[in-house]
Amino acid sequence: MSADPGQFVLTLLQAVAMGLLTGMVYGLMALGLSVIFGVMRVVNFAHGEMMVVGMYLAWLAFDRLGLDPLVSLPAVAAALFVFGYVLQRTVINPFIGLPEHMQFMLLLAVAILLVNACLAIFGPDTHGVQVDYMFDSFNVGPLVLDAVRVYAALVALLIAGLLWLFFTRTRSGKAIRAAADNHVGALVVGLDVKRLYALTFGVGAACVGAAGALMLLIVQVHPFLAIDYTLLAFVIVIVGGLGSMSGALAGGLLIGVSEAVAGVLLQPSLKSVFSFGLLILVLLLRPQGLLARRS
Amino acid sequence: MLDVSGLDLHYGDAQALAGVSLHAQAREIVVIVGANGAGKSSLIRTIHGMHRPSAGRITFEGIDIAGQPSHQVVERGIGQVAEGRQVFPNLSVLENLEMGAAPRRARAQEKATLERVFGLFPRLAERRRQAAGTLSGGEQQMLAIGRCLMGQPKLIMLDEPSLGLSPAMTQEVFRVVRQLHADGLTILLVEQNVMASLKLANRAYVLENGRIVLSGTGPELLDNDGVRQAYLGL
Incomplete structure (x- = not known):
């Protein structure tokens, strides 16, 4: 920490900017969780694990094929979509509507399987990618923004926009919203709710897979990141408001910023103190979340 | 058109329907009356x-549909206007109607059907951008009926469509039912407004504790002493 107050403000602003950029990727990750919960009231306890699977897939594409994660992202998202769709159709669907603790056990089991599969295949060491723009940066006024974060944030924003178009402009997207809005109504009009649920889980998984590919530009992957990301996604979604898409994005930005600022004010290893502190504050003052539609 | 025979339904150990049989011919209005909890909605x-019924057959146009999932039943041409209307409150009126065109069969003429529904219910056209949850009860009932028509059903089942509506709105609902019947639809109507619905009925059934206890033409049931005492308070 600098003694010069001007320098300190600049450092802080720099951290906020970085936090916002990383926060977009967090937001995309949380969006996946939020969509799944909002539609079928299932809490995906394997969310961080799916994020890490996305990261490993992007790493494989880089390591074996030399593909930039930004290039392999559509394929990674598609793979996670298929995984999510099939997982919902085969394993999760029979648990819809059962007591929450049973769903929790099931998804925890999925999480344990995924993280240990990653451990068995890739080992406990970290893997990262080296892209040629790794050390590039953009100067915005006095701020210096890492190119990787800027690209990751822009792509995350783009995907969130595509998701919004999907939910507001396509028949399937509207049908998913309808099924979330009124389950009985969806059966009454003859929507194939089971297919829509599988589609939703697929879309949520694709979001988190894409977020994983983007995150690999920023951090290195190892299996034990998974539990941290699951927790982080929960914190973001609860802060933003469960089931609210804009809430998930806003929560992602907020948590991204709080982590970055904590890194400046305290130290990077204490960054979770701020996000969990924020969570406690939100739970005390506005338990429905910041942008929840109804209380 | 629709033949139900020996239908049993259980919720766990509780029996909701016991040996229910009924019949609806094409272009008929069939009315089912009964007290709350008699099993009408079931x-x-x-x-x-x-x-999923525990026993019995449901035949629609000669095909047994018992136990088929809703989306397949709707695809065959059975529409439902559910009790409590069951609109999608956070979707716009227009989106609600679009969702009504869920059966593939109905997609080709979706635009034309929409115009027809707006012709039948001009209020819905005025409010097409509004969230369905902001509509009045009567308007939501219109939306529920319009949404059902979007699926181009051959048989339409209305479950207590006048429940909770003002007398004027109730009359409007009955006007619409007569209109749909005149347009060639087969109608299965469940109503607590026994007098008004029996007057419309070509065929009527009285359901008590999950069993059909009486059946006949509308006028026959209107003249039946048991029906007059139990449901009309006469």
Whole structure:
């Protein structure tokens, strides 16, 4: 920490900017969780694990094929979509509507399987990618923004926009919203709710897979990141408001910023103190979340 | 058109329907009356595929549809206007109607059907951008009926469509039912407004404790002493 107050403000602003950029990727990750919960009231306890699977897939594409994660992202998202769709159709669907603790056990089991599969295949060491723009940066006024974060944030924003178009402009997207809005109504009009649920889980998984590919530009992957990301996604979604898409994005930005600022004010290893502190504050003052539609 | 025979439905150990048989011919208005909890909604929902019957047959246009999921039943041409309207409150009126065109069969003429529905219910056209949850009860009932028509059903089952509506709105609902019948639809109507609905009925059934206890033409049931005492308070 600098003694010069001007320098300190600049450092802080720099951290906020970085936090916002990383926060977009967090937001995309949380969006996946939020969509799944909002539609079928299932809490995906394997969310961080799916994020890490996305990261490993992007790493494989880089390591074996030399593909930039930004290039392999559509394929990674598609793979996670298929995984999510099939997982919902085969394993999760029979648990819809059962007591929450049973769903929790099931998804925890999925999480344990995924993280240990990653451990068995890739080992406990970290893997990262080296892209040629790794050390590039953009100067915005006095701020210096890492190119990787800027690209990751822009792509995350783009995907969130595509998701919004999907939910507001396509028949399937509207049908998913309808099924979330009124389950009985969806059966009454003859929507194939089971297919829509599988589609939703697929879309949520694709979001988190894409977020994983983007995150690999920023951090290195190892299996034990998974539990941290699951927790982080929960914190973001609860802060933003469960089931609210804009809430998930806003929560992602907020948590991204709080982590970055904590890194400046305290130290990077204490960054979770701020996000969990924020969570406690939100739970005390506005338990429905910041942008929840109804209380 | 629709033949139900020996239909049993259980919720766990509780029996909701016991040996229910009924029949609806094409272009008929069939009315089912009964007290609360008699099993009227259970019957409608079982025909619609929302509940799986424990015994019995449901034949629609010669095909056994008992136990088929709702989306397949709707695809065959059975529409439902559910009790409590069951609109999608956070979707716009227009989106609600679009969702009504869920069956593939109905997609080709979706635009034309929409114009027809707006012609039948001009209020819905005025409010097409509004969230369905902001509509009045009567308007939501219109939306529920319009949404059902979007699926181009051949048989339409209405579950207590006048429940909770003002007398004027109730009359409007009955006007619409007569209109739909005149347009060639077959109608299965469950109503607590026994007098008004029996007057419309070509065929009527009285359901008590999950059993059909009486059946006949509308006028026959209107003249029946048991019906007059139990449901009309006469």
